[in-house]
Amino acid sequence: MSSRRDFLTLLGLGAGASTLSLWPSLSSAATGGDTRLLVVMLRGGLDGLHAVPPYGDPGYAALRGPLALSPAGPTSDDAAALKLDANFALHPALGFLARLYAQGYCLPIVAAAPPYWGRSHFEAQDCVENGTDTPNGAETGWLNRAAGALHQHGMSVTSVTPLIMRGTSKIDSWTPPLPMRVNPILLQRLEGLYAEDPRMAMAFADAVAQQHADASIDQQMKAGMRPVGPKAVEERFAVMMRAAGSFMARPGGPRLCFVEDYGWDTHANQAPILARKLAELDQAVQAFHDASAPVWRRTAAVVVTEFGRTARINGTNGTDHGTGGAMFLFGGAVNGGRVGGDWPGMRPSQLYENRDIHATTDQRRVFKALLGAHIGLPDAVLSTSVFPNSAGLEPLGGLVGSPAVRSVGSRV
Amino acid sequence: MHSARFGAAASAANRFGLGARPGELARIENNPHAWLLDQLHQPLDGAQWLAGLPTSIDYLRAEIDLNRKRRELRKHGTTDKSANPLAQLYREEFGEDLKRESLARWRIAAGTETPFAERLVRFWSNHFAVSVDKGPAHLYAAPLEREAIRPHVMGRFFDLLLAVETHPAMLRYLDQVQSVGPDSIFAMRVDRRLARVARREHQPARQLGINENLAREIMELHTLGVGAGYTQADVTEFARALSGWSLPFPKQIQREGLRSAFFYRAGAHEPGTRVVLGKSYPNTGFGQARAILADLAAHPATARHLSFELARQFVADQPPPELVDRLASVYLREDGDLAAVYAEMVRAPQSWGEAAMKFRTPQDYVVAGLRGGSIHIGDAPQLLEGLIARLGQPTFMPRSPAGFSDLAADWIAPDAIWKRVQTAEALAARVPRANLDPHRFARELLGPQLRPATLTAIARAEARQQAVAILFASPEFQWRV
Numbered sequence: 042m043s044s045r046r047d048f049l050t051l052l053g054l055g056a057g058a059s060t061l062s063l064w065p066s067l068s069s070a071a072t073g074g075d076t077r078l079l080v081v082m083l084r085g086g087l088d089g090l091h092a093v094p095p096y097g098d099p100g101y102a103a104l105r106g107p108l109a110l111s112p113a114g115p116t117s118d119d120a121a122a123l124k125l126d127a128n129f130a131l132h133p134a135l136g137f138l139a140r141l142y143a144q145g146y147c148l149p150i151v152a153a154a155p156p157y158w159g160r161s162h163f164e165a166q167d168c169v170e171n172g173t174d175t176p177n178g179a180e181t182g183w184l185n186r187a188a189g190a191l192h193q194h195g196m197s198v199t200s201v202t203p204l205i206m207r208g209t210s211k212i213d214s215w216t217p218p219l220p221m222r223v224n225p226i227l228l229q230r231l232e233g234l235y236a237e238d239p240r241m242a243m244a245f246a247d248a249v250a251q252q253h254a255d256a257s258i259d260q261q262m263k264a265g266m267r268p269v270g271p272k273a274v275e276e277r278f279a280v281m282m283r284a285a286g287s288f289m290a291r292p293g294g295p296r297l298c299f300v301e302d303y304g305w306d307t308h309a310n311q312a313p314i315l316a317r318k319l320a321e322l323d324q325a326v327q328a329f330h331d332a333s334a335p336v337w338r339r340t341a342a343v344v345v346t347e348f349g350r351t352a353r354i355n356g357t358n359g360t361d362h363g364t365g366g367a368m369f370l371f372g373g374a375v376n377g378g379r380v381g382g383d384w385p386g387m388r389p390s391q392l393y394e395n396r397d398i399h400a401t402t403d404q405r406r407v408f409k410a411l412l413g414a415h416i417g418l419p420d421a422v423l424s425t426s427v428f429p430n431s432a433g434l435e436p437l438g439g440l441v442g443s444p445a446v447r448s449v450g451s452r453v
Numbered sequence: 454m455h456s457a458r459f460g461a462a463a464s465a466a467n468r469f470g471l472g473a474r475p476g477e478l479a480r481i482e483n484n485p486h487a488w489l490l491d492q493l494h495q496p497l498d499g500a501q502w503l504a505g506l507p508t509s510i511d512y513l514r515a516e517i518d519l520n521r522k523r524r525e526l527r528k529h530g531t532t533d534k535s536a537n538p539l540a541q542l543y544r545e546e547f548g549e550d551l552k553r554e555s556l557a558r559w560r561i562a563a564g565t566e567t568p569f570a571e572r573l574v575r576f577w578s579n580h581f582a583v584s585v586d587k588g589p590a591h592l593y594a595a596p597l598e599r600e601a602i603r604p605h606v607m608g609r610f611f612d613l614l615l616a617v618e619t620h621p622a623m624l625r626y627l628d629q630v631q632s633v634g635p636d637s638i639f640a641m642r643v644d645r646r647l648a649r650v651a652r653r654e655h656q657p658a659r660q661l662g663i664n665e666n667l668a669r670e671i672m673e674l675h676t677l678g679v680g681a682g683y684t685q686a687d688v689t690e691f692a693r694a695l696s697g698w699s700l701p702f703p704k705q706i707q708r709e710g711l712r713s714a715f716f717y718r719a720g721a722h723e724p725g726t727r728v729v730l731g732k733s734y735p736n737t738g739f740g741q742a743r744a745i746l747a748d749l750a751a752h753p754a755t756a757r758h759l760s761f762e763l764a765r766q767f768v769a770d771q772p773p774p775e776l777v778d779r780l781a782s783v784y785l786r787e788d789g790d791l792a793a794v795y796a797e798m799v800r801a802p803q804s805w806g807e808a809a810m811k812f813r814t815p816q817d818y819v820v821a822g823l824r825g826g827s828i829h830i831g832d833a834p835q836l837l838e839g840l841i842a843r844l845g846q847p848t849f850m851p852r853s854p855a856g857f858s859d860l861a862a863d864w865i866a867p868d869a870i871w872k873r874v875q876t877a878e879a880l881a882a883r884v885p886r887a888n889l890d891p892h893r894f895a896r897e898l899l900g901p902q903l904r905p906a907t908l909t910a911i912a913r914a915e916a917r918q919q920a921v922a923i924l925f926a927s928p929e930f931q932w933r934v
Binding site for chain 1: 631632640656669680685843845852858868878906907914926
C-alpha cells in the first residue's frame with residue numbers, strides 16, 4: 042500500500058485532528074489531489090435510533106419498547122444488533138457497513154441535524170440541500186456551488202435535478218436508460234432547434250455528449266436492469282449506487298456525485314419496513330464499494346437524511362418526525378472504526394422539546410470537513426459561497442485519512 | 454397573417470388543456486375562453502371509460518378474500534420454491550383490475566373532450582398525492598381520483614377535502630387507520646390486556662396511541678401550507694381530533710349493504726375538547742375533526758396556498774402575485790367555490806401575459822403526444838406506464854405526499870431530456886401516417902407557437918415519422934406557452 046500516510050506521520054503532520062483544519066489541502070494532496078465525494082440522501086427521515094441503536098443509553102430501551110435493538114440478543118423476533126462499541130450498535134441488516142466499520146472505513150455520526158429544526162420534510166430537505174441555515178436561504182444547492190469552485194461537472198444519479206445539484210455550474214445526470222437507441226439523424230436535426238432554447242440548450246448538449254461516453258456503463262448496468270415494477274423499485278438504489286461508483290472510478294470521473302433514495306418516512310409498522318430499507322442501503326453501499334474499486338481509497342461518501350425521528354415510538358409502532366438523526370460516512374479515505382458526534386442522552390430532560398434527540402452536530406460541519414480536508418476546497422470558499430455565512434461553523438475534525446488515529450496495520 | 458392565428462387557442466389547448474388534437478385549434482379559435490369556461494359547467498367527460506371499475510368497497514372485500522387465501526397458503530406451505538406465491542396471489546387477484554384502472558386513465562387523457570377539467574382532476578390528484586409504493590394504499594390511489602376528486606372537482610373545496618381525507622387511500626397512506634386516542638375506550642381496554650401480557654413476559658408494555666402523520670400533512674400540504682403559523686401543538690391536537698377516523702372492521706366489510714369505505718370508530722376517538730389555531734372544538738366525535746377541517750378550508754392561508762398552486766400549475770413557475778391575489782379573494786368571497794376560482798383564472802389577463810409559460814411534466818408530455826398524434830392506445834397500458842416511470846413520473850408514485858413537482862427546473866436535466874427524445878421517437882413511430890402532411894400537422898398542434906427553425910427541420914426530415922419525432926422532441930412541444 043501507499044506510504045503517503047507513513048510519510049505524513051514522519052513529518053509530524055498526522056498528530057491530531059486539528060492538523061486537518063489547519064491544512065485543509067493536505068489530505069487531498071496526500072491522495073494525489075483527485076479525491077472523490079459521494080453524497081447519498083435518504084429522503085423521508087431515517088430513524089437514527091433504529092439504524093444506530095444507542096443500546097448503552099439507560100433511557101433507550103424504555104422509550105423504544107418493542108423497537109429497541111441490542112447486541113445482547115433479540116427483544117422481539119429481530120436478530121441481534123451488530124455491536125460497534127460499548128454504547129452503539131448497527132441494525133442487523135447493515136452487515137456490510139459493519140464490516141467496513143471493523144476495517145476502519147465506516148464512521149457513523151450520531152445526533153446530527155441540519156440547522157433547520159422544524160419538522161417538515163420538504164423544508165428540512167431544502168435546508169440540507171441549499172447549504173444555508175434556513176429552508177429558503179438559497180435557490181441553488183451546495184454541491185453545485187462546490188462543483189463550480191472545483192471547475193468540474195458534478196454528477197447527479199437522478200433523472201431530474203435535485204435542489205442540492207441545482208445552480209449555475211453544469212451538472213451531468215444519469216438514470217437507467219430506456220432500452221432503445223435514438224436515430225443519430227434525428228439528433229442532428231434537433232441540435233439546431235435546442236440551441237435556440239436558452240433553458241434547454243445546455244441540458245440537450247450534455248445529454249448528447251454523455252451518450253458517447255456511456256457505452257461502458259450501459260454494459261455494466263445490463264446486469265442490474267429490470268422491467269419497471271415493484272421489483273425494480275427495490276433494486277433501484279443499488280443500481281444507482283453501482284452507477285455512481287462506475288462513473289467516479291473513471292479516469293477524470295466526477296469528483297462530486299449525488300444519489301438519492303426514498304421511502305424512509307416510517308410512521309407506522311417501522312421494524313419490518315426499516316429491516317427492508319436498511320438492507321437495501323447496505324446492498325447499495327456494497328454495490329458502490331465494488332464499482333468504485335479503482336478510486337475507493339481516495340473516496341469518501343456521506344449518507345444524510347433530513348431529520349431523525351421521535352425518541353418515543355408512536356401508537357402505531359412507528360415514529361414521527363424528530364430532530365437529531367444519524368449520518369454515515371464510509372469509503373477508503375474515511376477515518377472510521379469509531380462513532381462520531383456528541384451523544385446528548387435520552388433522559389426526558391435531555392430530549393429536545395421532550396420529544397426528539399437533541400441535535401449536537403450541524404450537518405454542515407461534516408460537509409465542510411469533507412469538502413475541505415478531503416476534496417481540498419479552501420475554507421474561505423467553503424464559508425462564503427458553498428455554505429454562506431458559515432465562518433463560525435468549525436469543520437468537524439478527523440473525519441478523513443488521519444494516520445495518527447487509524448492503525449495502518451489494520452487496513453486491508 | 455397566418456402565423457397570428459390560433460394564438461389564444463393554442464394556449465387554451467396546450468397550457469390549460471392536455472394538448473391540442475388535430476382540428477381542435479380551428480374549432481375553438483373564435484372563442485377559446487368560452488371553450489375553457491364551458492368545461493367548468495359541463496359533466497366531466499370519461500364516464501364511458503370508468504364504467505364497471507371496482508369501488509373501494511369492492512377492493513376492501515377482495516383484500517379480505519386475499520388474506521384468507523394467504524393464510525391457507527401459509528398453513529399448507531408451497532412446493533414451488535422458485536416463485537413468490539404471495540406476490541403471485543396478489544397479481545392473480547388484482548392484476549387485471551390494476552390494468553383496467555390504468556387503461557381507463559390513459560383513455561380518458563387521450564380522448565377527453567373536456568381536457569381543462571381533466572387537468573384540474575389531475576392537479577387535485579397530485580395535490581392530494583398518495584404514493585402506491587406504500588403497499589396498503591396501492592389499490593386505492595386510482596379510486597381516490599375516481600371517487601373523491603372527480604365528483605368534487607367543480608364543487609366546494611371543503612367537500613373535496615372531506616371526501617379525500619375520509620377515503621381509504623389517504624387514511625392508509627398517511628397512517629391514520631391505526632391512530633388511536635391514548636385515553637379512548639379502545640386503548641384503555643387494549644392497554645390493560647397488553648400490560649397483562651407484558652407482565653407475564655417481562656417486557657415493556659406496548660401502548661396504543663396517536664399517529665400525527667395525516668394531521669400534519671393536511672395542514673402543511675392539503676390546506677394551510679407550510680409557514681402558515683401553525684405549531685407542533687396544533688398538529689398534535691388535530692391528530693387527537695382525527696383519532697377514530699378509519700375504515701370499517703372486516704366483519705362490517707363482509708356484511709351486505711355496506712355503503713361507505715369510511716368508518717368512524719367512536720371507541721378509538723380521544724375524548725376531550727381540542728384547541729387548534731387558538732379555537733376550541735368540543736368533543737362531538739366525528740364532528741370534531743370535521744369542524745376543524747371546515748375551518749382549515751375557510752382559512753385565508755388555505756385560499757392563498759391553493760391559489761398559488763393553481764396559478765403555478767397553469768400559468769408560470771413564478772406566478773404573477775396579482776393573479777394569486779385575485780384567485781385567493783374569489784376563493785374567500787365565494788366560500789371556496791372552486792369553479793369560481795378556475796373561472797377567475799381563465800378571465801384574468803395575467804393568465805395570458807407574456808410570462809405565461811410552463812414546462813410539460815413527463816406524464817403530460819406523453820399525453821400530449823398521444824392526443825396530438827391520435828395514437829391508438831390498445832389494451833396494454835404497461836408500455837405507457839413503463840415509459841413515464843422511466844421519464845421520472847411513475848403513475849401515482851411520487852414517493853412523497855407532496856406529489857410531483859410542476860417546475861421546469863425539476864424536469865430539465867440532461868438525462869430527462871435524452872429520454873424525452875427517445876420518447877418522441879417511440880411515440881412518432883405509432884402515429885398513423887397515412888396522408889399525413891407534417892407541415893400542416895405541426896401547425897395544427899402548435900399554431901403560432903411553432904418556430905421557423907422547427908418548420909424547416911420538419912420540411913427537411915427524411916421521413917414522415919422523423920418529421921413527427923422532430924415535432925414531438927422540439928422545445929416548443931415541451932413548453933406550454
